[in-house]
Amino acid sequence: MKSEFDICIIGAGMAGATIAAYLAPKGIKIALIDHCFKEKKRIVGELLQPGAVLSLEQMGLSHLLEGFEAQTVKGYALLQGNEHTTIAYPDQHLGVGLHNGRFLQQIRASALQNESVTQIYGKALQLLENERSEIIGVSYRDSMSSEIKSIYAPLTITSDGFFSNFRADLSNNEKTVTSYFIGVILQNCDMPFPKHGHVFLSGPTPFICYPISNNEVRLLIDFPGDQLPRKHLLQAHLETNVTPYIPECMRNSYEQALQEGGFKVMPNHYMAAKPIVRKGAVMLGDALNMRHPLTGGGLTAVFSDIQILSSHLLAMPDFNNTDLIHEKIEAYYRDRQSANANLNILANALYAVMSNDLLKKAVFKFLQCGGANAQESISILAGLNRKHSSLIKQFCFLAFFGAFDLVREQILNLPKAIKLLWDAFFIIKPLIKNEINLFAFANSYFSKIKYFPPLSYTAKIQRP
Ligand SMILES: Cc1cc2nc3c(=O)[nH]c(=O)nc-3n(C[C@H](O)[C@H](O)[C@H](O)COP(=O)(O)OP(=O)(O)OC[C@H]3O[C@@H](n4cnc5c(N)ncnc54)[C@H](O)[C@@H]3O)c2cc1C
Numbered sequence: 001m002k003s004e005f006d007i008c009i010i011g012a013g014m015a016g017a018t019i020a021a022y023l024a025p026k027g028i029k030i031a032l033i034d035h036c037f038k039e040k041k042r043i044v045g046e047l048l049q050p051g052a053v054l055s056l057e058q059m060g061l062s063h064l065l066e067g068f069e070a071q072t073v074k075g076y077a078l079l080q081g082n083e084h085t086t087i088a089y090p091d092q093h094l095g096v097g098l099h100n101g102r103f104l105q106q107i108r109a110s111a112l113q114n115e116s117v118t119q120i121y122g123k124a125l126q127l128l129e130n131e132r133s134e135i136i137g138v139s140y141r142d143s144m145s146s147e148i149k150s151i152y153a154p155l156t157i158t159s160d161g162f163f164s165n166f167r168a169d170l171s172n173n174e175k176t177v178t179s180y181f182i183g184v185i186l187q188n189c190d191m192p193f194p195k196h197g198h199v200f201l202s203g204p205t206p207f208i209c210y211p212i213s214n215n216e217v218r219l220l221i222d223f224p225g226d227q228l229p230r231k232h233l234l235q236a237h238l239e240t241n242v243t244p245y246i247p248e249c250m251r252n253s254y255e256q257a258l259q260e261g262g263f264k265v266m267p268n269h270y271m272a273a274k275p276i277v278r279k280g281a282v283m284l285g286d287a288l289n290m291r292h293p294l295t296g297g298g299l300t301a302v303f304s305d306i307q308i309l310s311s312h313l314l315a316m317p318d319f320n321n322t323d324l325i326h327e328k329i330e331a332y333y334r335d336r337q338s339a340n341a342n343l344n345i346l347a348n349a350l351y352a353v354m355s356n357d358l359l360k361k362a363v364f365k366f367l368q369c370g371g372a373n374a375q376e377s378i379s380i381l382a383g384l385n386r387k388h389s390s391l392i393k394q395f396c397f398l399a400f401f402g403a404f405d406l407v408r409e410q411i412l413n414l415p416k417a418i419k420l421l422w423d424a425f426f427i428i429k430p431l432i433k434n435e436i437n438l439f440a441f442a443n444s445y446f447s448k449i450k451y452f453p454p455l456s457y458t459a460k461i462q463r464p
Contacts, residue, residue, distance in 0.1 A: 005031045006319040008137055008153035010124040011160035012037060014045055014100075014299060015285025017107040019157065019306045022059045024114035026314060031151045033120040033140055037108060043183030043264045045100040046218050047073065047197060047210050047296035050093035051343075051383020055303035059310075064106045070098040071211040076378065077193040078364055079247070080201040085368040086193055090379045095197070095296075097210040097218070120151065124160065127169050127281060128152070134322070135169075135280030154319045155329075156281045157309075162269055164287035170278060171288065175271035177226040178292050178351060179205075182234060183264045189217040189253035197296070199354075201364060202245040206294065206354040209250075217253070222268075222294070224355065229265060268292050270348055272434040273340075275333050279322060282329045284309065289340065291347035294354065300383035301340045308335045341435040342380055342391045345428070349395065350381075352427040358420040359427075362402025373397055388436055392428075399424035 007023070009016045012034035020032050048056075048065075056062045073095035075088035089095065111117050122140035128150060130136050137152035158166040162175065186209070191198060197210040207221040221242055223229045229237065238258065246254045273289035275282075285302050312328040312335075319325065353359040367374045377394050379385035402424075403417035 003137070003152040003154065005029045005118070005151065005153040006155065007031070007313075008151045008156045009033065010138055010156065010158045010166070011285070011287070012108055012111070012119075013159060013161050013285065014104060014107070015287075015302045015306065016157065016159035017104060017111050018059075018061070018303065019159070019284065019310060020111035020117055021061060021064070021107050022306060022310055023313070024111055024117045027116060028313075028319075030111075030117045031120055031153060032111060032117055033122055033124055033138070033151065035121065035123040035143055037119070037121065039101040039105045041264075042100045043181065043218065043220065043266055044293070045103075045299050046098055046212050048096040048098070049296050049300045049381065049383045050089050050095050051297075051300040052303050053094060053096055054384070055300070055307055059303070059307060061107075061110070064103070064110055065096055065098065068099065068102040068106065069213040070096050070103070071213065072195055073097050073197055073210060074195045075197075076381070077196040077198045078201060078367060079192065079198065080361075080364045083364070083368070084192065085364070085370075086196060087367060087370070087374050087378045089382050090375055090384065093382060093384060095382070097197075097212045099212055099216075122149070124158075124165065127156065127158075127166060133278075135278055154280065154322055155313075155325050157284050158281060158287050159284040160287055162286040162290060164283075166281075166283070166287065170276050170281055170283050171274055172276055173271050173274035175269045175290060177267045178270050178348065179225060179268050180223040180229055181266050181268055181293060182221040182223055182229070182238075183266065184219050184221075184257045184262070185212070186217040186219055186250065186253035186257050188215050190249040191217060192247050192249060199294075200245055201354065201360055203241040204355075205241060206351075207242055207245075208294065210296075217250075219254070219257070220293075222351075222354075223265070228267070234263070234265070268294075268351075272344065273333070273337065277326075277330055277333060279326045282309065282332065289344065291344040292351040293347070294351045295343070295347045295381055297343035297347050297381075297383060301343050304339050304383075305332075305336050308332055308339060337435070337437065338388070339386055341388060342386045343383055344435050345391060345431040346380055348431055349427050353398075353424075356423055356427075358406070358416060359399075359402060359423060362405065362420065363398060365405060366398050366401050392432070395424070395428050 006029045008031045012032050077086045121143035125139045127135050128137045139150045200207045205222040209219045212218045269290040271290045309332045312331050402420050406413040406417040
């Protein structure tokens with residue numbers, strides 16, 4: 001069926017709005033559908049790692065970070081008891097802390113200013129198929145009239161976030177909840193290390209903070225388990241596991257925030273990407289793939305996916321050949337897996353490490369030593385180093401360093417050292433199995449490229 005659109009994008013969130021903002025100026029005709037285009041106050045996607053910032057720069061979209069008090073982040077600070085260590089991002093790269101809602105509105109405005117984008121207020125309901133079971137568009141409930149309508153396009157991108165309605169059609173995986181994040185904003189808060197992301201390791205579970213505007217700091221507190229914390233449990237968790245470990249300089253802002261309430265609680269999911277490749281549709285963003293947000297890797301993955309998918313789509317002369325679109329979708333799924341494996345493995349491995357006393361101490365000491373290992377580790381966290389060999393090497397170094405350190409302290413610690421190695425192995429093994437395919441790994445191992453260049457493809461593209 002001939003359609004007035006090249007692409008129909010379901011969900012104008014971080015993924016959907018950004019790919020629309022990137023592709024629309026290149027003349028691609030886009031229908032952008034969402035049931036809500038208003039600014040929301042969310043606790044997600046507020047720290048952009050340098051890898052995400054780099055992707056925006058490479059797409060020519062970094063100006064979207066300007067004009068709303070987004071904050072520069074230079075690196076990380078880890079705090080445990082009375083000790084701390086800081087690690088700068090490598091090679092002068094910078095991260096950014098921001099209000100997700102404000103950032104998203106800028107991206108949406110940038111997409112919608114293009115004549116080739118049609119904004120559609122509505123809730124997407126069902127993918128439409130032809131007689132060959134190819135996807136040809138989507139039905140939606142129009143927000144104004146409540147009528148059920150349809151949009152047709154040769155390609156439908158489902159980017160409707162972590163509660164995606166379309167996984168049953170396009171994915172083979174189930175999401176699992178690893179823990180919850182309790183989010184609160186601290187006003188006029190002095191952090192121990194300005195312009196740094198902070199990871200607090202003193203309590204039984206980690207909490208993190210980073211600046212999101214000139215006078216606001218986002219505090220995200222982990223609540224372990226897969227059950228939504230009830231009010232009294234949440235209160236008890238804060239009193240016992242968080243309040244005693246808040247540094248003195250943050251205490252006033254923290255206590256004021258506690259009095260005012262207004263916590264937001266969000267589930268932290270893990271879901272490896274297991275796409276079902278179908279003609280006419282492709283998944284993007286949290287709908288396809290999720291990892292623990294401890295490392296702030298979500299948007300790095302989303303933006304690099306957008307670069308990879310776009311580069312494949314822009315290599316086509318137009319959107320008339322559905323077989324060619326299908327080939328491009330396959331290529332995107334293949335390429336994105338190796339591009340994102342480090343982000344996914346690190347996020348979930350680090351969360352497990354931080355929840356394990358022996359490994360938590362080891363990681364702190366390991367990074368405290370500084371030097372090349374700390375630099376390589378932060379470049380992986382920053383989303384700049386996507387080589388699987390680097391990640392596996394650093395994880396092994398960490399485990400052996402921790403085990404050796406225990407034995408060096410006291411030979412009687414040998415059973416603890418063995419447990420540490422055992423735990424480390426069982427943390428990393430299933431993640432590697434889920435995220436890395438051996439062919440991609442061999443490829444990356446022999447590659448001489450230190451930093452994964454997400455836009456190595458762009459040289460080939462550029463349509464008028
Ligand atoms: C607690 C938490 C903290 C996080 N912190 C960070 C961080 O600091 N840094 C980072 O990089 N990542 C972070 N992430 C991850 C990051 O926020 C996500 O990866 C990113 O927002 C995913 O973007 P998305 O477009 O897939 O989903 P979303 O941004 O959620 O967008 C989905 C869009 O789809 C729309 N939609 C949904 N259903 C329909 C429908 N049926 N019809 C039409 N529209 C629909 C929604 O209205 C929404 O606009 C965090 C995640 C969590 C849970």
